Amino acid sequence: MPLRDRRSVAVFLALAFTLAWLVALPLWFGDGLATPWFPLVAVAVMTTPAIAALVVVFFVERPQHKARTLGLWPLTPARRMFGYAALGIVVPIALVLVALPVGALFGVYPADFVNFSAFRQLLDARAAGADELPISPGALVALQLATLPLAAFVNLLPALGEELGWRGWLLPKLMPLGALPAILISGVVWGAWHAPLILLGYNYPAAAGWLGMTSMIVMCTLVGAVFGWLRLRSGSVWPAALAHAAFNGAAGTFLLFAQAGAPIDTTQATILGWSGWIVPLVLVVVLVATGQFADAGALPRPGPTRTSDAQQ
Structure with a gap:
């Protein structure tokens, strides 16, 4: 990797991690995840990789084609891009859902696929003193599942706040190291970046900090490889952003x-x-064995930097 690119990556990582900690810092001095405005803080943290990428692109590298460098443009060939966008919605939802019967099979997920008892309990608590629900819990579950693809669009902008940095900018920048090293490094970095919230108990409330962080890094590396595949094969950040949004929207289905x-x-x-x-x-x-990461030809080449920067 050229020295110029190493410098850009260092600036990007320093900004993304520092900003994430600064935004999350009020939680550490307050009530942590119990803070009423925690959801707003979490969304604000999600914007920090995009801010870091934009700073690097506009003030450090200054390529001629900034949107292309970030994977925002072009949206062609349209058939390929929209095909991978559809996969970006379907595949993460499938991964989240299939994890539940697999966990039940191994005896680590206490499942109730017939009576939905935890969901019924939640509905009863919310409807205390109100009229009986007009439809059954089973029908509500089916409705929730049917609307999951919509979450990919509802959550798209917050997810883009992360993906613009991780898969939009960082992954292509690491590609000179090879596709697999780039995928693995970007996944580990993505997982480690979650530390300000994970160490407060987010996602892993009953786990020690080190175990929560280790689990998050492994999960992000595996799921990030799928998001990275979408980025590399489509040549666009949009399928990865849709995948991230769909993943977040489906994450609560275990309830x-x-x-x-x-x-x-x-x-x-x-x-x-x-x-x-x-x-x-x-x-x-399977993706590795079938050479899906070997050919990154779909990835647009970043535009040349300004002459003065290229000579530095």
Whole structure:
């Protein structure tokens, strides 16, 4: 990797990690995840990789084609781009959902796929004192599943805040190291970047900090490989952003199928835990074995930097 690119990566990582900690810092001096405005802080943290990428592109590298460098443009060939965008919606939802029966099979996810007892309990708590629900919990579960693809569009902008940095800018910048090293490094970095929230108990509330961080890094590396495949094959950041948005939207579905009153250890169950990593791992192995990461020809070449920068 040229010295110029190493400098850009260092600036990007320093900005992305520092900004994430600065934005999350009020949680550490306040009530942590119990803070009422935690959702706003979490969304703000998600913007920090995009801010870091924009700073590097506009003030450090200054390429001629900035949108192309970030993977925002062009959206051609349209058939390929929209095909991978559709996969970006379907594949993450499938990975999140299939993790649940796999976890149940290994005995680490307390499932209730018939009566939806945990979901019923949640509905009863919310409807306390109100009229009976007009439709059954089973019908509500089906409705929730049917609307999951819409989450890819509802969550798109926050997800783009991350993907513009991780897969939009960083992954192509690491490609001179080789596709697989680039995928692995970007995945590990993505997982480690979550530290300000994970160490407060986000995603892994019952786990020690080191275990939560280790689990998050492994999960992000596997899932990030799928997002990276979408980025490389489509030549665009949009399929990866849709995948990230769909993934986030589907993440809470484990509550629909759980047993009432049974604790869920997310280091073992759901897509966050080891049983949920089995299917993504198999998928990534298949992608590697079939050469899906070997040909990055779909990835647009970044535009040349300004002459004065290229000579530095």
